[in-house]
Amino acid sequence: MIDPAGAMPHIQSRTPTTPTPSTIVPQRLRLAWRHPPATQPPNRHPPSRFRIRPGAIGRGIRETWNGVVRVLRLVWASSRLLTIGLGTTNILQSVVPVLQVWLAGQLIDQVVEGFEAGGGDEHIRGVVILALIQLAIFVGSSLLQAVGNISQQLLQERLSIHVQLQIMDHANTLDLADFENAT
Numbered sequence: 001m002i003d004p005a006g007a008m009p010h011i012q013s014r015t016p017t018t019p020t021p022s023t024i025v026p027q028r029l030r031l032a033w034r035h036p037p038a039t040q041p042p043n044r045h046p047p048s049r050f051r052i053r054p055g056a057i058g059r060g061i062r063e064t065w066n067g068v069v070r071v072l073r074l075v076w077a078s079s080r081l082l083t084i085g086l087g088t089t090n091i092l093q094s095v096v097p098v099l100q101v102w103l104a105g106q107l108i109d110q111v112v113e114g115f116e117a118g119g120g121d122e123h124i125r126g127v128v129i130l131a132l133i134q135l136a137i138f139v140g141s142s143l144l145q146a147v148g149n150i151s152q153q154l155l156q157e158r159l160s161i162h163v164q165l166q167i168m169d170h171a172n173t174l175d176l177a178d179f180e181n182a183t
């Protein structure tokens with residue numbers, strides 16, 4: 001059909017309409033605007049998933065401790081010497097920052113004392129000695145870090161081999177029927 005106004009047949013003319021609340025806001029929201037929800041009293045207790053349960057905390061601590069003990073036994077069984085070496089290097093590395101801070105304080109005190117005294121040879125000698133000690137601690141710290149990394153890598157390899165051997169030993173104790181019947 002051809003429109004008498006000369007428009008094309010497939011295009012329909014629309015008259016612009018002003019939007020009404022029913023065309024803008026969905027039905028559910030209009031009902032919520034008319035009837036606001038009743039106010040509920042504040043929840044005095046947090047949801048049950050956030051409650052602290054002392055029994056669960058104690059059980060979690062025990063299970064974690066048992067897991068740590070089992071892992072340490074496994075690591076100790078794989079290589080006692082490397083375990084002791086790694087523990088020793090970690091303990092020594094934890095002392096290094098304390099020594100560095102203390103030594104820096106001593107160095108600052110020595111410089112201030114030497115500056116106030118006019119910079120005599122004994123003060124310069126004290127500053128140089130403290131600086132050399134600080135350098136030795138820095139070199140020792142780097143050496144400890146290298147030894148710790150090597151110990152850790154070797155221990156990881158030993159532990160991996162130890163666990164693989166345990167798995168193979170256990171597999172050797174099983175009968176062929178255990179492998180054929182997967183259930």
